[in-house]
Amino acid sequence: MTLPRIILQGSLALLVAGMGVYAVAQRPGASVEQRLQKVEDELAIRRVLVDYSATQDARDYAGYANLFAREGEWVNGKNVHKGREAIHKMLVDLYGPPPPGYVNNESYHISSNPQVDVQGDRATARSRHLLIMRGPNGEPQPALAGRYEDELIREDGQWKILRRVDYPIMPTPEEWMKQIQARRAKQQ
Amino acid sequence: MIRWLMAATLVALPVAASAQGTAGSVEARLRKVEDELAIRRIQVDYAAHLDGRDHKAYAALFTPDGEWTNAGATHKGRAAIEKMLTMLGPDGAENKANFHIISNPQVNVTGDTATAVSRYLFVMRGKDGRPVPSLAGIYTDSLVRDGAGWKIKRRVANDIMPNREEWAKIIAAQNGE
Numbered sequence: 001m002t003l004p005r006i007i008l009q010g011s012l013a014l015l016v017a018g019m020g021v022y023a024v025a026q027r028p029g030a031s032v033e034q035r036l037q038k039v040e041d042e043l044a045i046r047r048v049l050v051d052y053s054a055t056q057d058a059r060d061y062a063g064y065a066n067l068f069a070r071e072g073e074w075v076n077g078k079n080v081h082k083g084r085e086a087i088h089k090m091l092v093d094l095y096g097p098p099p100p101g102y103v104n105n106e107s108y109h110i111s112s113n114p115q116v117d118v119q120g121d122r123a124t125a126r127s128r129h130l131l132i133m134r135g136p137n138g139e140p141q142p143a144l145a146g147r148y149e150d151e152l153i154r155e156d157g158q159w160k161i162l163r164r165v166d167y168p169i170m171p172t173p174e175e176w177m178k179q180i181q182a183r184r185a186k187q188q
Numbered sequence: 189m190i191r192w193l194m195a196a197t198l199v200a201l202p203v204a205a206s207a208q209g210t211a212g213s214v215e216a217r218l219r220k221v222e223d224e225l226a227i228r229r230i231q232v233d234y235a236a237h238l239d240g241r242d243h244k245a246y247a248a249l250f251t252p253d254g255e256w257t258n259a260g261a262t263h264k265g266r267a268a269i270e271k272m273l274t275m276l277g278p279d280g281a282e283n284k285a286n287f288h289i290i291s292n293p294q295v296n297v298t299g300d301t302a303t304a305v306s307r308y309l310f311v312m313r314g315k316d317g318r319p320v321p322s323l324a325g326i327y328t329d330s331l332v333r334d335g336a337g338w339k340i341k342r343r344v345a346n347d348i349m350p351n352r353e354e355w356a357k358i359i360a361a362q363n364g365e
Contacts, residue, residue: 050292102252138350140324
């Protein structure tokens, strides 16, 4: 075998190997339509992550509950709320019924670091949340940080949360309860 | 065979379209995805040009008759919007004193117009150079497709934490007044 031929064969082997990698990255057999669908799905799911914060912060309980699937579940430690009605009730119990025209100028959640993986009509997503609360002089103060782990399902053509697990990180649930109790004591 | 394929495509398309809730061809759906990404980019470019003190690029994000408004003032037209930035200091000045974190983008595209909402958190250099979250608010935008791309027709900046009165107090205290 002459040297050029070896180089040529080596190049071809590299080329073929390289094409294989490229093809895998591009999902072999996926049509343009399927690839577009996957991009649409990712954007739709990212939007669900943001809408979750927006509806929670606006105390839009119906909008919030509607982000979940019919059998959707919200989980935080031992607290589990299943179904839109139960999830709606969880918010009423947590925040009380909001007055008409309520505008929340006291707090909001930054939704960040989305990791979305779509598999057909199912998906998983991870994201971070950082609760910002109004401080003594009106300044925004980071108050609570955590992670969400979601399972999502395409239901009636819309992406819905099948299961959201909220993992509080800073402070821990115990530390957070202490803060809430101290805040309530101050208000009384 | 070709006729059969075409018929199958025609049958398959409405199913895919209804599953997405978006009507239209692959081309139209792709355009919608591109539009959303382009508008998300404007939301971030806005902060980059503002924080980077690139006054021209900032003003160029707006339509020629574009409007920037908050509770205190309205600036209409690129020249007025560019002039508004001079209160932050000279064009092109290095800025290591503050920046905006842009988050929670919500983009809704309808043909050649769009609305968008995003959150901003203004971070300032504090004591010992620490980054201090200082001001949080919401941007509410209307946008239009303008020849080459998307432009802001109107941006409303709504400061929330602190509110305008609280902010004035904080700035006065920082200036030692």
